[in-house]
Amino acid sequence: MKPSAFEYVRATSVDDAISALSQHGDEARLLAGGQSLIAMMNTRLAEPKVLVDIGRLSDLSYIRVDGDALSIGALTTHNTVLQSAEVAAHCPLVSAAYANVAHHTVRNRGTLGGNLCHNDPASEMPLVASLLDAELVLRGSGGERRVAAEDFFVDTFHTAAHADEILTEIRFARQGAGEGWAFEVVSQLKGDYAIVAAGCRFAMVDGVCRGVRLGFVGAGPAIKRVAAAETALEGQPVNGATIAAVAEAAVGAVDPHADMHADVQYKLDLVQALSERVLKQAASRAV
Amino acid sequence: MAKMPVSITVNGQRYEREVDPRLLLSDFIRHEIGLTGTHVGCENGACGVCAVLINGKTGLSCLAFAVQCDGDEIETIESLGTPSDLHPIQEAFWENHGLQCGFCTPAMVLTAHELLSRNASPSRAEIIEAIGGNLCRCTGYQTIVDSIEQAAEQMRAGKEEAA
Ligand SMILES: Cc1cc2nc3c(=O)[nH]c(=O)nc-3n(C[C@H](O)[C@H](O)[C@H](O)COP(=O)(O)OP(=O)(O)OC[C@H]3O[C@@H](n4cnc5c(N)ncnc54)[C@H](O)[C@@H]3O)c2cc1C
Ligand code: FES
Ligand code: FES
Numbered sequence: 001m002k003p004s005a006f007e008y009v010r011a012t013s014v015d016d017a018i019s020a021l022s023q024h025g026d027e028a029r030l031l032a033g034g035q036s037l038i039a040m041m042n043t044r045l046a047e048p049k050v051l052v053d054i055g056r057l058s059d060l061s062y063i064r065v066d067g068d069a070l071s072i073g074a075l076t077t078h079n080t081v082l083q084s085a086e087v088a089a090h091c092p093l094v095s096a097a098y099a100n101v102a103h104h105t106v107r108n109r110g111t112l113g114g115n116l117c118h119n120d121p122a123s124e125m126p127l128v129a130s131l132l133d134a135e136l137v138l139r140g141s142g143g144e145r146r147v148a149a150e151d152f153f154v155d156t157f158h159t160a161a162h163a164d165e166i167l168t169e170i171r172f173a174r175q176g177a178g179e180g181w182a183f184e185v186v187s188q189l190k191g192d193y194a195i196v197a198a199g200c201r202f203a204m205v206d207g208v209c210r211g212v213r214l215g216f217v218g219a220g221p222a223i224k225r226v227a228a229a230e231t232a233l234e235g236q237p238v239n240g241a242t243i244a245a246v247a248e249a250a251v252g253a254v255d256p257h258a259d260m261h262a263d264v265q266y267k268l269d270l271v272q273a274l275s276e277r278v279l280k281q282a283a284s285r286a287v
Numbered sequence: 288m289a290k291m292p293v294s295i296t297v298n299g300q301r302y303e304r305e306v307d308p309r310l311l312l313s314d315f316i317r318h319e320i321g322l323t324g325t326h327v328g329c330e331n332g333a334c335g336v337c338a339v340l341i342n343g344k345t346g347l348s349c350l351a352f353a354v355q356c357d358g359d360e361i362e363t364i365e366s367l368g369t370p371s372d373l374h375p376i377q378e379a380f381w382e383n384h385g386l387q388c389g390f391c392t393p394a395m396v397l398t399a400h401e402l403l404s405r406n407a408s409p410s411r412a413e414i415i416e417a418i419g420g421n422l423c424r425c426t427g428y429q430t431i432v433d434s435i436e437q438a439a440e441q442m443r444a445g446k447e448e449a450a
Pocket of ligand 3: 385386387388389390391392422423424425426
């Protein structure tokens with residue numbers, strides 16, 4: 001048997017899970033779809049003493065429009081989000097990015113909440129949550145709180161969730177009608193983790209971009225939105241000169257690390273190329 | 288750690304066992320029940336050869352614990368056809384050279400089975416998307432996609448005949 005031994009607790013409700021977490025402290029880990037955690041346990045990168053399985057909490061699996069937000073339960077599987085017409089209608093950026101998250105079989109079990117809490121630096125959805133000003137709803141022994149995506153993703157494999165807290169819901173801001181948006185990924189194989197990905201959105205008002213959100217995956221351990229690149233486009237039209245300025249600002253601000261897939265220069269080239277690609281595509285969608 | 292009781296239905300038969308919580312579903316299927324059609328390669332999600340159907344949907348049996356699957360219905364390759372009476376998907380793999388060494392085949396066939404149960408006429412692109420997580424070191428994939436295309440055709444024809 002590959003993982004080290006642990007005690008298994010199947011939670012019957014969110015409160016049940018919170019009390020198990022409070023009881024076992026740092027020794028316990030939540031288990032959702034298991035598509036990241038069990039892989040880490042099989043290689044003993046993770047050796048929790050207690051696993052609290054929340055995989056059956058079906059009341060945390062839902063997708064609903066809630067005023068200006070699209071609310072998705074943390075236990076909603078990747079494939080459920082990807083196939084949802086509601087998600088495609090209100091947050092097309094989520095659907096477009098999700099098409100690149102893992103492979104079909106992994107998507108059957110992996111969950112949105114597990115993906116965000118895992119916070120792999122090569123993962124698409126943490127960036128999407130930042131671009132869509134998402135709020136993450138956390139419940140723990142101290143009650144419920146909401147954390148903005150900007151504050152939630154602290155560092156590689158590290159989030160603002162406390163050890164006794166469960167992410168219950170993700171509230172994405174609904175995209176405005178006619179806004180420009182795009183998401184592009186370069187990976188070795190579709191469904192593998194991104195080498196570099198880029199996403200952006202903005203409103204086109206009187207021919208210039210407003211409310212610009214632009215960011216990257218794979219461009220640095222804790223880098224998501226890149227303020228310098230956003231500023232370079234704010235209040236500007238999308239044309240050859242502004243695209244070049246945005247790409248230059250992005251390349252100057254990111255800090256990619258070499259890995260087995262690509263060296264630093266290759267990743268910088270991807271930041272440049274993907275900046276251009278997402279801006280052109282977003283501009284063609286904006287009305 | 289104390290063993291835990293589980294009751295898991297595999298290919299229509301219920302199995303009750305006492306297992307270590309850390310026993311993977313793949314090892315439960317292979318070692319506890321003795322069904323070795325489910326193969327194991329990387330044991331961390333990367334190769335796809337261990338896929339089985341969990342409540343009708345493909346799942347990697349190396350990324351699930353048996354205790355997590357208590358009460359679930361699992362189908363393995365042994366539930367599809369027999370050597371003398373192949374399932375149409377198996378027949379199509381045979382006819383189209385959809386396998387060479389056969390290591391990836393059980394998971395490929397089950398993944399195709401899930402795809403065809405929700406989409407009777409998948410495009411080539413949809414087939415490639417469905418088997419995206421299944422590695423094959425032998426065939427180069429084209430004959431696998433051919434096999435699944437032909438299986439879809441034959442299964443549609445079979446349904447029309449039955450109607
Ligand atoms: C072959 C393969 C390819 C993949 N490719 C990609 C890819 O391209 N892009 C990508 O983004 N991901 C990819 N993944 C990872 C996949 O998306 C996982 O599903 C996801 O990262 C984790 O979700 P999960 O539900 O399986 O969580 P688990 O593995 O169960 O948990 C992950 C972590 O989150 C914690 N956690 C889970 N749920 C909660 C919650 N509700 N509240 C608080 N903490 C929680 C757990 O304690 C654990 O630390 C891939 C995985 C595999 C095996
Ligand atoms: S053995 Fe399960 S994915 Fe490789
Ligand atoms: S037939 Fe040998 S790995 Fe696919």
